[in-house]
Amino acid sequence: MGYLKRMKKVIFLLMLSLQLCLSAVGENRIWQRGYTFLNFLEDYQIPLRLYYNLPSGDKELTAEINAGVEYQILKDSEGKLVQALIPIDEEIQIHIYRDHYKYKMTFTPIKTFQKEQTLALEIMDSPHQDIFRFSKDLALANEFLNTYKNSINFKREVIKGDRLAIIYTRKYRFGQFFGTPSILASMVETNKKQNFLISYNGGRFYNLEGKEVAGFLLQMPLAKIYITSKFSKARRHPVLKTIIRPHFGVDFRAKIGTPVYAAGSGRVISAGWKGGYGKAVEILHEGGLRTLYAHLSKIDRKMRPGIYVRQGQMIARSGNTGLSSGPHLHFGLYKNNRPIDPLGSIKTTRSKLEGKKKQEFLKNMQRYKKQIQDELEQLNSKTRSIQTQGGAVEDTSLEDR
Ligand SMILES: [Zn+2]
Structure with a gap:
């Protein structure tokens, strides 16, 4: 091939790839309620064997995509999918991509940026409205409400001029809020009396004396418990560096037909087929808590979305x-x-809390309490709210170790 011809070919290829880049269209979409992973593959004309060839654990994970979650798709000029990123929790996402006209699928970590933040404000309307007004963070306002649900009636006990403060970590993705904030400590006044809640023991809340205030009380869903597989989060394989799949629940051995009981009172949000989970029931409880019962043989006929169930009520058979x-x-x-x-x-x-755990708790508590009080001192008649951005918190869950 002559030099000129070769140059022409290079230029042609460059133009082609440039055009491909320019004509590829990225889009953010919301995962709709009732939409399944198979629906997604069908909509983009991706061979369904991509799903059917997955190991069973991965198939279960595709049933974990939550309605309302935002996912990204990239299409070429003909409207064909080039790649898609679909979060299945706050840490990992499904990555579908086209490779030599064949679709492939893998799980990749979600890159987020995490920051510790503080918000302090004087209440004008209501804790929920004021938190949202100053932080523009609806999930934070909801989470704050959830935290105090069992201990304070905001409508009756909080008066105008009372103050509140929250220390929390917030995740960001593409510069926007991502997931739900974790409240580390908070305080709200009720007629000038201070009510602190300190997070300890993986998201449970305690008062300053180490007594649990807002914790969820659940029972086991089976009468007899024999665990065959425990809960695990996504991890990176120490050698292969691939993602070790998480298991978002506990497996209990149970003969077909064993009664399954609601772990807590709440409202049924779904009852029926749920992808790799088979026949399943989901119940929404107080405080943003949800339980899932899967691989069922029979669901009680009364279980329909919106139905209220009591803790311990039989809802299905395994x-x-x-x-x-x-x-x-x-x-x-x-x-x-x-x-x-x-x-x-x-x-x-x-x-x-008692013993060593209590000592550790008290140490954390004192630090948070001081931090909240320092923040409150800066509030005065002119400054009704302050928001402090702390340093970045390293999110190490999926980092190489
Ligand atoms: Zn399982």
């Missing part, structure tokens, strides 16, 4: 539906759509 390796109950627990370990959370009484 089975082996969906992608299940044998008869068992998969039990999942979520706080604000974030999967948490059910075993660490099931408690029937509120606890009181």
Whole structure:
């Protein structure tokens, strides 16, 4: 090939790739309620074997995509999908991409930026409205309300001029809020009396004396418990550097037909087929808590979205539906759509910290209390709210180790 010809070819290829880049269209979309991973593949004319060839654990994970979550797609000029990024929790996402006209799928970490922040303000309308007005963070306002749900009636007890303060960590993705903030400590006045809540023990809340104030009380969903698989979060394989898949729940061995009980009182939000989870029931409880019961054989006929169930009420019978390796109950627990370990959370009484745990708690508590008081001191008649941005918090969950 002559030099000129070769140059022409290079230029042609450059132009082509440039054109591809320019004509590829990125788009952010919202995952709709009832939309499944298979629907997604169909909509973009991706062969369904991409799903059917997945290992069963991965198939379960595709049923974890939450309605309302924002995902990204990139299409070429013909409207064909080039790649898609679909979050399944706050840490990992499904990555679908075209590679030599074949679609491939993998799980990748979600890159977020995490910061510790403080908000202090004087209440003008209501804690919820004021938090939202000053922070523009609806999830933070909701989370604050959830935290005090069991201890304070804001409408009756909080008066205009009372103050509140929150120390929390916030995740950002593409410069916007991502997921739900974690409240580390908070204070709200009720007629000038200060009410502190300090987070300890993985998201449970205690007063200054180390007595649990706002904790969720759940019971086991089966009468007899035998664990076959525990809860785990996504991790990076120490050698291969690939993502080790998480297991967003606990598996209990259970013969087909074993009664399944509601772990807490609440409202049924879904009852029916849920992708790899087979027949499943989801119940929404107080405080942004949700439970999932999967691979069921039979769902009680009364279980329909909107129906209220009591704690301990029989809701279904266990089975082996969906992608299940044998008869068992998969039990999942979520706080604000974030999967948490059910075993660490099931408690029937509120606890009181003692011994070493109490010492550790008191140390944390004093630091948070001082930080909140310093923040409140800066409030005066002119400054009704302050928001302090702390340093970046390293998010190490999926980092190389
Ligand atoms: Zn499971």
